[in-house]
Amino acid sequence: MTALARAAVLTNYLEVARHLGLNGQSLLSQAGLSVSQLDDPNKRIPVAAAVSLLEESARVSGCETFGLRMAELRQLSDFGEISLLLSHQRTLRDALQVIVQYRHLLNESLAIHIEEAGKTVIIREEVVTDRPAHSRQAIELAVAVMHRFCAALLGAHWHPLSVNFTHEAPADLTVHRRIFGCKLEFGSEFNGIVCPAADLDTANPLANAAMARHAQRYLDSLQTAGEHSVVFDVRKTIYLLLPMGRATIEQIAESLGMNVRTLQRRLEEGGATFSELINGVRRDLVIRYLENPGYSLGRIADMLGYSMPSSFTRWFISQFGMPPAAWRAEHNIVPRKER
Numbered sequence: 371m372t373a374l375a376r377a378a379v380l381t382n383y384l385e386v387a388r389h390l391g392l393n394g395q396s397l398l399s400q401a402g403l404s405v406s407q408l409d410d411p412n413k414r415i416p417v418a419a420a421v422s423l424l425e426e427s428a429r430v431s432g433c434e435t436f437g438l439r440m441a442e443l444r445q446l447s448d449f450g451e452i453s454l455l456l457s458h459q460r461t462l463r464d465a466l467q468v469i470v471q472y473r474h475l476l477n478e479s480l481a482i483h484i485e486e487a488g489k490t491v492i493i494r495e496e497v498v499t500d501r502p503a504h505s506r507q508a509i510e511l512a513v514a515v516m517h518r519f520c521a522a523l524l525g526a527h528w529h530p531l532s533v534n535f536t537h538e539a540p541a542d543l544t545v546h547r548r549i550f551g552c553k554l555e556f557g558s559e560f561n562g563i564v565c566p567a568a569d570l571d572t573a574n575p576l577a578n579a580a581m582a583r584h585a586q587r588y589l590d591s592l593q594t595a596g597e598h599s600v601v602f603d604v605r606k607t608i609y610l611l612l613p614m615g616r617a618t619i620e621q622i623a624e625s626l627g628m629n630v631r632t633l634q635r636r637l638e639e640g641g642a643t644f645s646e647l648i649n650g651v652r653r654d655l656v657i658r659y660l661e662n663p664g665y666s667l668g669r670i671a672d673m674l675g676y677s678m679p680s681s682f683t684r685w686f687i688s689q690f691g692m693p694p695a696a697w698r699a700e701h702n703i704v705p706r707k708e709r
Contacts (some may be wrong), residue, residue: 372418373500373602375477378411379420379511382443383427389439390431397427411448417479418499424507434540437507438549441514446522448515455585458578462523463570466493469519472589478599480512481606483625485614490531491570494562496609498602506537509561514549517563527572530565534558538662557664559613559673600626601640601647604633608651613673617651619644653689660698663705667694 384405387394395405401423407413428436447453452472459465466484473480481496493516497508513533521528532553533546539556540546546554607625611617622644623633637644652674659670671682686694698705 372416373478373498374414375417375420375479376411377407377413377415378448379417379477380408380415380423380440381411381448382440383408383423385443386436386439387427387431390427390433390436392427392431394427397423397430401426417477417497418501418503421497421499421503421505421508424511425504428507434542435510435545437509437511438514438545441511441518442545442549444515444518446519449519452585452589455582455589456519456523457576458574458582458585459523460574460577460579461571462520462528462574465519465523465574466570478602479606481610483607483610486567489567490564491567492560492562492564494560494610496561496606498606498609509535509537513561513563517550520563520565520569523574524569524572527569528565529569530563532564533562534564535561536658536662538664557662560610599640600633600636601642604637604642604644605647605651608647609655612648612651612655612675615672615675617648617675649689652685656686656689656694660694661701661703663703666705670694 380403383398384394387397398404398408401419403415403419403423407415424437428434433439446457449456452468455468455472456465459468466482470482470484473482477497479498481494481498483494485492485494495509495512495516497505497512499505513535517530517533520530530550530552532555533550534555536558537556539554543554603626604622607622608617611621611625619630619633623630626633628636634644637647656670656674659665659673665673667682668679671679674682676682676685683693686692686697690697692700
């Protein structure tokens, strides 16, 4: 199954490309996309192509903040049909649950997990494609759009504590600081936003229960008609929960609203097993982590669910034919001093 997203994920792409002196039409063509597809925000396009387009555009322009610049121009209406339901939710907490519930209608590759930790909340996000790919721009775009959405709903009541990214910081943080206006953490264990739990319960003055019910009935009809892949949903959830040490089949089943036996049956129907999916996500994530010189091998082992670095090393050798340190040396990645 090819993961798809609304063409709206590339809203403002041509404007940013033009501002940076790029031939946006040519870059779209190279990625297998076209300008005409962007004319209809509800047109479904392959997520992998969009991710590739953003990375190549950032590389050619030399602009490390390409995705952020697109997000800076986003509006709540860019969420399409879901925007009506979002704008009438009682609180930000309710609105975030709507995004989680209907994320398939926005972007099949968007994984979101909301975690409460005492007086704070962590909004974790991942962009999971059909095949492993560098997705720094897509990740920063997704997190920045989420940040702008929260700000649009709460206004002066939105006070994020930090914005976190697993990748390293760019050379210039000017755009990041302008957009987020809060503490920035790079080389983090997750991509997303940390905010006070109280922010999520601030009342939305525009909430309208009747309008929300009307919008939800319409969205439910769209969701029923759409194709749904449990295998891909499990893979996305593993991406989010593995670094938290919670990617067990019991936790995954609970997060997807089913019991373990039902989940196993649905995976079997999709031609997959849970252990295969865990291993596949580990293979994807380990390369991303190894490419970040700020991560020690011990930290990588822990983020992949290995309590012992030796177990991680044995697994890595079985998958890639060499120890992780040798892989880094072969790819000229010099890790920083172990922390």
